[in-house]
Amino acid sequence: MERLIGRYGKFGAAKTFIIFAGIHGNEKAGIKALEELFADFTKNQIAFDGTIIGIAGNLKALEQNARFIHKDLNRQWYLSKIRKLGALPYGMLNTQEDIEQKEILDLILEIVHDKGKKLMLIDLHTTSAKGGCFTITNTLERSSELALQIPVPVINGMTNKIGGTTLEYFDQLGLPAIAFEAGQHEELEAVNRIKAALVSIFKHTACLEKELVKEYESSFLKMQEDFAHLPRKVNVLYRHPVEEEDAFVMEEGFGNFHRIQKGDLLARDKHGPIYSHLDGLILMPLYQKKGNDGFFIVEEEKIGYEF
Ligand SMILES: [Zn+2]
The missing domain is CATH 3.40.630.10 (Zn peptidases)
Structure with missing residues (x-):
């Protein structure tokens, strides 16, 4: 190439x-x-x-x-x-x-x-x-x-x-x-x-x-x-960092923009289960071996009260 x-x-x-x-x-x-x-x-x-x-x-x-x-x-x-x-x-x-x-x-x-x-x-x-x-x-x-x-x-x-x-x-x-x-x-x-x-x-x-x-x-x-059903603009609230030795495994079934709530089980690593600490939408859950971002949590940008 x-x-x-x-x-x-x-x-x-x-x-x-x-x-x-x-x-x-x-x-x-x-x-x-x-x-x-x-x-x-x-x-x-x-x-x-x-x-x-x-x-x-x-x-x-x-x-x-x-x-x-x-x-x-x-x-x-x-x-x-x-x-x-x-x-x-x-x-x-x-x-x-x-x-x-x-x-x-x-x-x-x-x-x-x-x-x-x-x-x-x-x-x-x-x-x-x-x-x-x-x-x-x-x-x-x-x-x-x-x-x-x-x-x-x-x-x-x-x-x-x-x-x-x-x-x-x-x-x-x-x-x-x-x-x-x-x-x-x-x-x-x-x-x-x-x-x-x-x-x-x-x-x-x-x-x-x-x-x-x-x-x-x-x-x-x-x-x-x-993609009309998805929000037009979102802001990133949180990134879950991952190191190779963490043995991070995402729970099955999450897709981009799946709505999640505080307390939902998202993944596991060598320290145990990882629960969401926020309400929001999940972005880029890691379903491959290589990568340092476990998942992101984003929120829809509120539109309609501009002054
Ligand atoms: Zn890429």
């Missing part, structure tokens, strides 16, 4: 989308969606007022269909670490993810620091639990605006709960960024959702003319219908 999935658009255009796929190696829907989208745009010579740069994340982990090899590539994006990686030669790097990250930075750093660019990051993921289709924003207002172009719940307040994500990196650069969790890892519809979501954002940012690429509309409408 190549690091650069594709590049498309107008030479010298200001609006630039960096799109990551497969930052987690067991999440392949984003790669497939980008490959198909680039092929379609190229074949039909779609006019695009901007640049799309599609980048594959953890190549070694993608090869092994594992979330990561040594450590989670989506927890490594601290500015201090990025500076360090820039200064170190490849021969001095000890883990696979450091090599992967340095290769990605070699591709994007020049663009990221180009003041003439209007840059946006879209980071594509899938989840281990069912019912997972949502966007996550960093703290920039523009990120929420972009996220709202995808008809699934928007999760705010995640960057305070987990450090070192690609979203936080862009946050610190003052640039908008969203992650799109497009469904369960193996779900076929995830690829269609990603293509429809990207086209919707491209149209909203006036990179694509509204009447072009109409064939993605049916996937968009299906996504809108399938």
Whole structure:
């Protein structure tokens, strides 16, 4: 697999989308969606007022269909670490993810620091639990605006709960960024959702003319219908951290946005049962071996009393 999935658009255009796929190696829907989208745009010579740069994340982990090899590539994006990686030669790097990250930075750093660019990051993921289709924003207002172009719940307040994500990196650069969790890892519809979501954002940012690429509309409408029962915006209240030695096991049957109450049994680890200490909705319960987030608890954002 190549690091650069594709590049498309107008030479010298200001609006630039960096799109990551497969930052987690067991999440392949984003790669497939980008490959198909680039092929379609190229074949039909779609006019695009901007640049799309599609980048594959953890190549070694993608090869092994594992979330990561040594450590989670989506927890490594601290500015201090990025500076360090820039200064170190490849021969001095000890883990696979450091090599992967340095290769990605070699591709994007020049663009990221180009003041003439209007840059946006879209980071594509899938989840281990069912019912997972949502966007996550960093703290920039523009990120929420972009996220709202995808008809699934928007999760705010995640960057305070987990450090070192690609979203936080862009946050610190003052640039908008969203992650799109497009469904369960193996779900076929995830690829269609990603293509429809990207086209919707491209149209909203006036990179694509509204009447072009109409064939993605049916996937968009299906996504809108399938997730209409879920809240439009939620805030993260709690993250349950997990270490490998905890022997964390989620109780069966939880899906994204399942309503839970204080006192509900959610999981077990070596210390015993884990009960919810809050009322809310569960998000991203961990149903795979690798990962440091056991589950999140979120609450619906109250709308309707703005002054
Ligand atoms: Zn992921």
